[in-house]
Amino acid sequence: MSIVIKNGRVIDPKNNVDQQLDVYVAAGKIAGIGAAPAGFVANQTIEAAHLVVCPGLVDLSARLREPGDEHKARLVSELKAAVAGGVTSLACPPDTDPVLDEPGLVEMLQYRAKQQGLANVYPLGAITRQLQGKALAEMSELQTAGCVGFSQANTAITDTQVLWRAMEYAATFGYTLFFHAEEPFLAANGVAHDGEVASRLGLKGIPSAAEALALASILRIAQETGAKVHISRLSTAEGVAMVRTAKSQGLNITSDVSANHLHLTEHDIGYFNTHCHLKPPLRSQRDKDALCLGLKDGTIDAVCSDHTPVDDDAKLTTFAEAEIGATGLELLLPLTLKWAQQEKLSLTAAIASITCTPANILGISAGDLSINSIADICIFDANAYWTVNANTIKSQGKNTPFLGLELAGKVNFTIVNGKIVYPQ
Numbered sequence: 001m002s003i004v005i006k007n008g009r010v011i012d013p014k015n016n017v018d019q020q021l022d023v024y025v026a027a028g029k030i031a032g033i034g035a036a037p038a039g040f041v042a043n044q045t046i047e048a049a050h051l052v053v054c055p056g057l058v059d060l061s062a063r064l065r066e067p068g069d070e071h072k073a074r075l076v077s078e079l080k081a082a083v084a085g086g087v088t089s090l091a092c093p094p095d096t097d098p099v100l101d102e103p104g105l106v107e108m109l110q111y112r113a114k115q116q117g118l119a120n121v122y123p124l125g126a127i128t129r130q131l132q133g134k135a136l137a138e139m140s141e142l143q144t145a146g147c148v149g150f151s152q153a154n155t156a157i158t159d160t161q162v163l164w165r166a167m168e169y170a171a172t173f174g175y176t177l178f179f180h181a182e183e184p185f186l187a188a189n190g191v192a193h194d195g196e197v198a199s200r201l202g203l204k205g206i207p208s209a210a211e212a213l214a215l216a217s218i219l220r221i222a223q224e225t226g227a228k229v230h231i232s233r234l235s236t237a238e239g240v241a242m243v244r245t246a247k248s249q250g251l252n253i254t255s256d257v258s259a260n261h262l263h264l265t266e267h268d269i270g271y272f273n274t275h276c277h278l279k280p281p282l283r284s285q286r287d288k289d290a291l292c293l294g295l296k297d298g299t300i301d302a303v304c305s306d307h308t309p310v311d312d313d314a315k316l317t318t319f320a321e322a323e324i325g326a327t328g329l330e331l332l333l334p335l336t337l338k339w340a341q342q343e344k345l346s347l348t349a350a351i352a353s354i355t356c357t358p359a360n361i362l363g364i365s366a367g368d369l370s371i372n373s374i375a376d377i378c379i380f381d382a383n384a385y386w387t388v389n390a391n392t393i394k395s396q397g398k399n400t401p402f403l404g405l406e407l408a409g410k411v412n413f414t415i416v417n418g419k420i421v422y423p424q
Contacts, residue, residue, distance in 0.1 A: 008048030028418030055374035056088025068097025095153035237290035308384030309397020334409035
């Protein structure tokens with residue numbers, strides 16, 4: 001299949017491209033930018049006038065709910081949601097059932113994902129067996145099976161001896177460890193930010209200190225071992241300041257923020273809106289401002305969707321009992337564009353945070369439109385508005401705080417491995 005994408009505004013942050021150009025795709029790869037390669041004959045033409053043509057989006061955290069939680073979502077539904085949102089590559093945490101701590105499970109997940117012919121799936125293996133924080137998983141075997149990094153998902157390693165050994169091992173072999181920084185004892189039974197809203201609603205709070213204390217241990221051990229560490233879903237002003245300091249000291253550290261936390265605060269809980277029951281919790285306005293600034297100045301490297309679909313019944317209960325999570329694959333692009341607009345940043349800066357930068361963190365060949373690179377492409381209208389509702393969301397999980405809102409940034413085409421996968 002040979003495709004020519006004509007007259008689009010090509011934005012490729014990695015290669016510093018932002019201009020109207022034609023893009024040529026052949027044999028699953030980018031065959032040319034601007035000028036057609038010799039002998040090129042297009043089987044299909046996409047007219048992209050007034051549209052943005054950029055690398056396919058790369059998401060650092062998307063739960064696909066398989067294996068084990070198919071009642072919440074299925075692999076095919078979430079990969080369809082991914083390409084509908086322009087996401088062509090995604091990393092999935094290991095907190096499936098069973099946990100991704102065995103090579104066979106990783107291989108099975110990748111095999112099933114490839115069969116769908118949609119977005120590329122890059123599993124994160126468990127750092128410890130069963131995510132219990134006691135014995136290290138066989139990281140070498142998991143890496144051979146296809147894991148691009150290792151994570152504890154939302155659980156913590158409370159034994160600092162185990163945490164130290166994990167980082168030493170990862171540093172030895174060049175693996176990246178992904179951590180959600182939350183001290184579990186301070187956060188125990190908490191369901192919202194420990195602030196005025198939680199107090200007014202009578203909800204058990206999770207203090208900002210829970211993030212800071214966990215982060216302090218992670219950063220200190222990373223400094224000693226030289227491990228490459230990625231902090232997933234920062235949520236506090238103090239956490240941003242700590243990462244900024246760590247980077248200035250030369251630590252090998254990166255971080256991301258959930259798209260939800262760039263736009264929402266504890267006040268969006270309103271009167272117990274269970275769609276706002278997230279982990280980490282929605283924080284204060286001060287925290288949100290610090291997250292936006294941290295992403296703007298490069299302290300925070302990337303934006304993730306933190307896609308966590310749940311079934312409807314799991315949200316139709318009290319706030320404290322509602323299941324944690326929000327669907328996000330289809331909202332990653334419009335929410336990132338909205339943040340950039342609010343911060344008066346360029347489209348190039350916005351797109352970098354969801355393409356080449358997360359791809360670099362994962363160490364995968366994605367997120368750019370270089371000649372001969374795999375043709376993973378997102379074509380979208382930055383000025384087209386769409387309403388977020390159960391009919392417009394492809395994900396099986398319809399749970400999001402943004403239901404009913406109009407957002408700018410509508411995907412027209414998604415190409416994966418040189419094949420148009422959206423619309424189908």
